[in-house]
Amino acid sequence: MPRKDKRRQIMQAAEKLFATRRFHEITLDEVARIAQVGKGTIYLYFKDKDDLFFQTALAGYDDLCDVLEQRVPCDAPFEEQLLIACREISKFFQRRQQVYRMIQVEDARIPWCKGNIREAWKEKRQRVVAALSAIMRRGVDEGKVRMDIPAEAMANVLMGMLRMQAIYLVDHPGSERHIDFLVDLFYRGAGWVGGSSPPLEAASVEERNQPQRLRGF
Amino acid sequence: MPRKDKRRQIMQAAEKLFATRRFHEITLDEVARIAQVGKGTIYLYFKDKDDLFFQTALAGYDDLCDVLEQRVPCDAPFEEQLLIACREISKFFQRRQQVYRMIQVEDARIPWCKGNIREAWKEKRQRVVAALSAIMRRGVDEGKVRMDIPAEAMANVLMGMLRMQAIYLVDHPGSERHIDFLVDLFYRGAGWVGGSSPPLEAASVEERNQPQRLRGF
DNA sequence: ATACTAATACTGACCAGTCAGTTCTATAAA
């Protein structure tokens, strides 16, 4: 029995279980049972329950990054890259809702979890954002994307939208194509598309005429 | 000592604690200590630990709804309503990161938690979306918002964006005004703003020319 | 035989939830 197999078995079981119930509701006995592995075996591969959990979630993030990097053709024009990337992320979350939920749940939690895990997490997260940022930057280069907001900031917003999409798909199965509308909304905005869209900075809203460049982010 | 006081004390303590560590890491002894209340008292007001947790989170949602309904002037034009609502949501999340995190964390969890709680949660959530939807619908009436995507769908997307904003503010304190850029991005989209923005449906992307109306949502 | 890995049995810390007892409050009677 090669080590790789056992490790994967355990993580698969963990992913399945952690995704459907809360951390404290899952026992390692259960993980061991589902993984068809002795409980003690888990401790050969993982330091403790937390370690198992975070490693499983981190691996899920990695898989998402791999999918993105493989499927998005780096020589395609901006629009295609954007749409494909969003579709892939959306599909990935459907295929592996477990990972999505773990990310969704624990991403919010990261700020206060212990050191090295937090760093590892942020690094993984950064990979996804970086992939989307690269696409946005390409869009800027092609003159198709606005330049007054940093590409990374836009990538982050897009990520938030994709999350929402995933939540929606849970309650509305079978509406997978909505992702295209979401991308369109991101790209063209909610403003009226017929004719020239009226600018947002209406006189009624004070302080709206702010500098056109983001500080920080 | 009126019951209201104790109940609020307990919920405040719970909100503070649940927001900073994970559910299973919080003991009710700790909650009682922080609330300056006997442990048994908690059980006079809440059925069990889960009940305490969800009621606390639900109350947070309610507060957000109240803020929205109070602060957004219902006679103001669309742009103002939109911007004020988004700012208020953003500010609320800053003031009470705890609630934000509980919402963020548990929203993803809702699909599989026990019956009545799930229903209550979705109902609360619906209130926020409804408030944003009403604003979007007003925008449509004023001819400022596109009609090819249902208002509710756009409201949901916007909600996702605001979430992301909240995550960002955790890591980038002091950049509160970014919310305005986010609203702008939502309203005008990522497309190039100078001149006529090229449409997203580039020939290279197959199947892009889909019907202009969302099914479902 | 030996070395190494998997499965099982075990243990002790931990904590949600309880309950018997205490304190506070409100009302009434003196």
Add this chain to the structure above:
DNA sequence: TTTATAGAACTGACTGGTCAGTATTAGTAT
């Protein structure tokens, strides 16, 4: 105003069950 009484609100020590983590035994390959 003071005292008495009822009963509601509150408390925190206690308990029973659970489960993470470890020690032990069984299995396998060389």
